[in-house]
Amino acid sequence: DIVLTQSPDSLAVSLGERVTLNCKSSQSLFYKSNKKNYLGWYQQKAGQPPKLLIYWASTRESGVPDRFSGSGSETDFTLTITGLQAEDVALYYCQQYYGAPYTFGQGTKLEIK
Amino acid sequence: DVQLVESGGDLVQPGGSLRLSCAASGFTFGGFWMTWVRQAPGKGLEWVAVIKQDGSETDYVGSVKGRFTISRDNTKNSLWLQMNGLRVEDTAVYFCTRGGGDSRWRPSDFWGQGTMVTVSS
Numbered sequence: 001d002i003v004l005t006q007s008p009d010s011l012a013v014s015l016g017e018r019v020t021l022n023c024k025s026s027q028s029l030f031y032k033s034n035k036k037n038y039l040g041w042y043q044q045k046a047g048q049p050p051k052l053l054i055y056w057a058s059t060r061e062s063g064v065p066d067r068f069s070g071s072g073s074e075t076d077f078t079l080t081i082t083g084l085q086a087e088d089v090a091l092y093y094c095q096q097y098y099g100a101p102y103t104f105g106q107g108t109k110l111e112i113k
Numbered sequence: 114d115v116q117l118v119e120s121g122g123d124l125v126q127p128g129g130s131l132r133l134s135c136a137a138s139g140f141t142f143g144g145f146w147m148t149w150v151r152q153a154p155g156k157g158l159e160w161v162a163v164i165k166q167d168g169s170e171t172d173y174v175g176s177v178k179g180r181f182t183i184s185r186d187n188t189k190n191s192l193w194l195q196m197n198g199l200r201v202e203d204t205a206v207y208f209c210t211r212g213g214g215d216s217r218w219r220p221s222d223f224w225g226q227g228t229m230v231t232v233s234s
Contacts, residue, residue, distance in 0.1 A: 095221075
C-alpha cells in the first residue's frame with residue numbers, strides 16, 4: 001500500500017499568516033500518460049465530514065477560497081493557506097487515488113495561535 | 114444539491130453483522146463510482162471500499178476483504194455495505210462518498226454525514 005506521511009502533526013499559526021502543510025508519498029503519484037498527480041487535500045472541521053479542497057495536487061475544487069492552493073509533484077506535496085482565517089481551524093488530510101487502497105495521510109491539526 | 118444520507122449504524126457484538134445504507138439524491142447516481150470511508154473515534158480516515166457505476170467492479174482495503182461487501186441499486190439510488198464478522202477495530206463512523214464519473218481513480222467530492230458503528234461486547 002502507498003503510505004502518505006503528513007507533517008507537521010499539528011501547528012498553531014496567527015491569523016493572517018501563511019500556513020504550509022506537507023504530504024510525502026512512499027511512491028510517485030505522477031501518472032506519465034496524462035501528466036497528473038493523483039493527490040487530493042481535504043479539510044475536516046469538528047463534527048463534520050471531510051470536504052474536498054484540492055485535487056490533481058493543485059486544482060481547487062469549486063467554491064473553495066483562493067487562499068487555499070496546492071503544489072508539488074511525484075512524492076512531495078504542499079497545501080498552502082495564504083492569510084489564515086479563523087474558519088480554517090480544522091484537520092487537513094491528503095489522499096492518494098493513484099492506487100488501491102486509496103490511502104490517507106494521518107492528518108495535520110491546524111489551530112490559531 | 115447532492116445529498117448522501119447514511120443509516121444503519123448500531124452497537125453490535127464482535128462476530129456480528131450489520132448492513133449500512135446510503136441514500137443518494139441530487140445527481141445521477143448511476144453515473145458515478147461510489148465509496149465507503151471510515152473514521153475510528155479520534156483517528157484518521159481510512160478508505161474501505163469502492164464500486165463501479167454498474168456494480169460490476171469492486172475493491173476493498175485488505176483489512177475488510179472477505180468480510181465486507183459493497184453493493185448498489187441504481188434504480189433505488191442506494192448504496193450498501195454489508196459487514197460480517199465484525200471486529201472491535203471496525204468501530205468507526207462510516208461515510209458514504211461519491212467518486213469519479215469518468216474513472217475510479219478520482220477523489221471523493223461529496224460526503225455524507227456518516228453513521229456510527231460500534232463493535233463491543
